[in-house]
Amino acid sequence: MNATATAAPKAKANATAPARGRPVLGRFPLPLRVLGYALVVGVGLVYLLPFALQLVTGFKTDPDAAAHPLGLVPTTPTTAAYQRLFGLSQAGDGVPFLRWLGNSTLVAVLVTAGRVLFDSMAGYALARLRFRGRSLLFGFVVGVMAVPGVALLIPKFLVLNSFGLFDTYTGMILPLMVDAAGIFIMKQFFESIPREVEEAARVDGAGVIRTFWSVVLPMARPALITLTILSFQGSWNEFTHFLVATQSGQYETLTTGLARFVSGGLGGGTQYPLKLAAALLATLPVAALFFCFQRYFVQGANSGAVKE
Structure with missing residues (x-):
């Protein structure tokens, strides 16, 4: 029955x-x-x-x-x-595309690695550590996100020039290694992780750094992949910062090199095939990265939006 x-x-x-x-x-x-x-x-x-x-x-x-x-x-x-x-033309009218590609790859890899490390550490500190001025510091982070990037072009140039970093790889990479939006994303994700996991790690004798590195960070893989994609895309497509940070041709990236190319700096005529071929090759790395990790990208976005 x-x-x-x-x-x-x-x-x-x-x-x-x-x-x-x-x-x-x-x-x-x-x-x-x-x-x-x-x-x-x-x-x-x-x-x-x-x-x-x-x-x-x-x-x-x-x-x-x-x-x-x-x-x-x-x-x-x-x-x-x-x-x-690719410098295979017999007419000797090649374009320094490989140099642009190398500079963009170097900057994007180092900036992405720095943002993943520093943004995750700062996000965890703002989410879990209790210290005086934490709310004020987070308010500054949100305030930086509200400032238009164009308004910072002249201050960036003055700071880089004052510290002797203008027209160097250090000046191209160092100011981009921490991102306010990345800190915000990681903070929101860490707040969605149950505190019981960290408390169990502390009971076992793990300190703050060990808990962050061995317990919390592996659980944040979707958010880390999301941050990696956004950081790589942002640094790969960055233009305004490189415009005020460099002036020599040896430091040109794909964005600044293609901008000079499109403006007619490399010869006359329309040169549509050359311009569009270069733009296509510049798009492929970001597109491939997104399509390979789009599942984790969606998981990270959903996990950051839902809090326990």
């Missing part, structure tokens, strides 16, 4: 479960669903069209790109643009 009574609610729950988990479009008639999916596919194709044009134009000649800027099939396919970028 009891088994029958308990089986009926379970069967009813199982019968209604697929209805609750059914996609939103699945609740509409078939014609509306087809129209909805067609609309989604159409919007996706429109979004991908600029990237397709960027890819195809890199294999066009200059006259072909100027005459058919929206053509998706090159009239006379050529790899001349990529040969110039």
Whole structure:
């Protein structure tokens, strides 16, 4: 009797479960669903069209790109643009793309490593440690996030010039190694971790540093991956800081080099294939990093938004 009574609610729950988990479009008639999916596919194709044009134009000649800027099939396919970028052109008109790429890679890797380390340490201190002025310090962090980056260009230049860091790798990297937004993200995530985990570590004799490094930090992997993606993307695409921190060609990154290229600093003519090929190659590392870790990126965003 009891088994029958308990089986009926379970069967009813199982019968209604697929209805609750059914996609939103699945609740509409078939014609509306087809129209909805067609609309989604159409919007996706429109979004991908600029990237397709960027890819195809890199294999066009200059006259072909100027005459058919929206053509998706090159009239006379050529790899001349990529040969110039990688210094393989026989005409001696190469572009220092590899130097730009090397500088961007060096800066992005060091800045990302510094932000992951320092932002996580600062976020944990603001989330868990009790010290005088903690709320005021966190208010300063939030206030820095509200300041437009353009307003800091002249102060950055004056500080770098005063300390002898202007036009050096140190001046390019050091000011970017701590980020207020990264501190905020890590603080919010650490506050979502139950305190019982840290209390158990303290009972076992672990100090603050050991608890942070061996217990809390491994649990923050989604947030760390999120911070890594945002830090790498931000430092890879950084432009204004490098604009005021350097002036020599040997310190040019992809952003500053491509900006000078687009403005006509490397020759006349439109040079659409060369410009779009360089822009495509500059986009690939960030896109690959995001697609490889997008699952952890979503987990980190959700975990930071939900507090226990």
